[in-house]
Amino acid sequence: MAYKIGLVGKPSVGKSTFFNAATMNNVDEAAYPFTTIEPSVGEAYVRVQDAAPDFDETPDPRVGFYHDGTRYVPVKLVDVAGLVPGAHEGKGLGNKFLSDLNEADVLIHIVDFSGETDAKGEPTEGHNPREDINFLENELDQWYLGILEKGIERFDGKARQQDVKLEEELAEQMSAFKTNKNQVKKIILNENLELDPDTWSDMDKLSLARSIRKATKPMVIAANKLDTEKGRENFEEITNDSEYSHLEIVPCSAHAEKALKNADEQDLLNYWPGDSDFEILNEDNLSSEQLEGLTEIKEFLEDFGSTGVQEALEVAVFEELGLKYVFPGGADGLGDEHGNILPDCFLVPDDSTVLDFAFEIHSDLGEGFLHGIDCRENRQVSGDRKIENGDVIEIVTTN
Numbered sequence: 001m002a003y004k005i006g007l008v009g010k011p012s013v014g015k016s017t018f019f020n021a022a023t024m025n026n027v028d029e030a031a032y033p034f035t036t037i038e039p040s041v042g043e044a045y046v047r048v049q050d051a052a053p054d055f056d057e058t059p060d061p062r063v064g065f066y067h068d069g070t071r072y073v074p075v076k077l078v079d080v081a082g083l084v085p086g087a088h089e090g091k092g093l094g095n096k097f098l099s100d101l102n103e104a105d106v107l108i109h110i111v112d113f114s115g116e117t118d119a120k121g122e123p124t125e126g127h128n129p130r131e132d133i134n135f136l137e138n139e140l141d142q143w144y145l146g147i148l149e150k151g152i153e154r155f156d157g158k159a160r161q162q163d164v165k166l167e168e169e170l171a172e173q174m175s176a177f178k179t180n181k182n183q184v185k186k187i188i189l190n191e192n193l194e195l196d197p198d199t200w201s202d203m204d205k206l207s208l209a210r211s212i213r214k215a216t217k218p219m220v221i222a223a224n225k226l227d228t229e230k231g232r233e234n235f236e237e238i239t240n241d242s243e244y245s246h247l248e249i250v251p252c253s254a255h256a257e258k259a260l261k262n263a264d265e266q267d268l269l270n271y272w273p274g275d276s277d278f279e280i281l282n283e284d285n286l287s288s289e290q291l292e293g294l295t296e297i298k299e300f301l302e303d304f305g306s307t308g309v310q311e312a313l314e315v316a317v318f319e320e321l322g323l324k325y326v327f328p329g330g331a332d333g334l335g336d337e338h339g340n341i342l343p344d345c346f347l348v349p350d351d352s353t354v355l356d357f358a359f360e361i362h363s364d365l366g367e368g369f370l371h372g373i374d375c376r377e378n379r380q381v382s383g384d385r386k387i388e389n390g391d392v393i394e395i396v397t398t399n
């Protein structure tokens with residue numbers, strides 16, 4: 001299963017630029033609203049440490065690619081269109097927007113920290129990016145609240161029947177958010193609420209909706225356009241404000257990433273996505289304007305460690321979603337039937353076991369599961385052993 005990262009944000013914040021940089025597809029980019037009418041889906045990558053070098057091998061990835069010890073593992077990236085005020089009420093492309101959001105496992109909220117776009121995505125100056133952060137959170141919370149309230153109605157309608165459990169009714173109503181009754185119950189109790197919605201105030205409901213949203217729709221903020229002076233000022237201010245400490249905020253210049261990838265594609269320089277540096281191949285091939293631009297990008301990389309595009313993807317996948325990475329391997333050698341070395345790398349949920357991993361590869365492997373072999377240790381492991389990052393596991397089955 002390929003994980004899906006949704007890029008959200010108001011118009012003109014740099015979603016398409018980020019999307020193009022991360023996928024190197026060519027989607028329209030422009031500084032006017034609603035360029036992206038349909039969400040574009042592309043392939044981006046997250047970096048993991050490849051296991052093959054630990055076995056003195058070079059891998060042959062079936063998907064993604066490998067460079068210098070690093071495996072680039074594919075994830076799906078969706079440029080989600082249609083964030084407008086009132087989307088949760090179906091305004092604008094509201095319903096389409098929400099169904100695209102539903103399909104995303106994790107969100108990257110692209111925020112224009114330069115303050116040069118207003119709430120509608122029109123050019124302005126001095127717009128406070130806090131408004132955009134708050135706006136999206138509120139929009140999502142209102143959407144969740146609406147569905148929570150439907151769940152409460154559903155419960156009230158059935159409450160006189162026997163054996164109707166509140167958490168079951170709410171989880172059923174909110175099933176599109178990939179939640180379940182245990183999670184819903186836990187969140188309700190964590191909020192110090194009784195399992196009786198008659199005792200809940202409007203504030204309680206909103207707060208509950210917010211908690212369910214946070215638990216089921218993890219989010220990273222990409223603080224974009226930090227190549228501007230105002231962007232940096234806003235970044236300093238907001239990341240030092242405890243009101244925003246619940247958020248992961250990644251400093252970002254989608255522009256810089258796009259420029260580096262373009263230049264790399266034209267063989268003007270060598271750049272590997274996410275790196276803290278790049279190597280100019282021949283200065284004579286560059287105009288003075290290009291050189292000046294690259295000097296600025298170099299300074300950006302020195303200040304922030306990277307352009308932030310890869311970083312945002314990886315924080316989303318590994319910190320917010322908490323995924324682990326694991327390679328299917330063979331105890332007698334890492335090649336598949338064609339001699340390809342470690343062709344696959346899987347991203348699996350945080351608490352996955354070796355048996356879960358077997359099912360993830362193929363249901364046949366799960367159903368016929370006998371035991372696993374930890375190929376690093378050359379040792380048999382049972383189905384309930386938890387997957388650790390970088391594991392190389394062979395699945396041994398009855399057939």
Ligand SMILES: Nc1nc2c(ncn2[C@@H]2O[C@H](COP(=O)(O)OP(=O)(O)O)[C@@H](O)[C@H]2O)c(=O)[nH]1
Pocket residue numbers: 009010011012013014015016017018028029030031032033034035036224225226227228252253254255256
């Ligand atoms: N300074 C700066 N401008 C950016 C950056 N990313 C995007 N932009 C510009 O912001 C405008 C809107 O970008 P676009 O990707 O079309 O935004 P979208 O409407 O959110 O998809 C364009 O003029 C981009 O060149 C960035 O990192 N820094």
Ligand SMILES: [Mg+2]
Pocket residue numbers: 012015016017028029035036
């Ligand atoms: Mg766009």
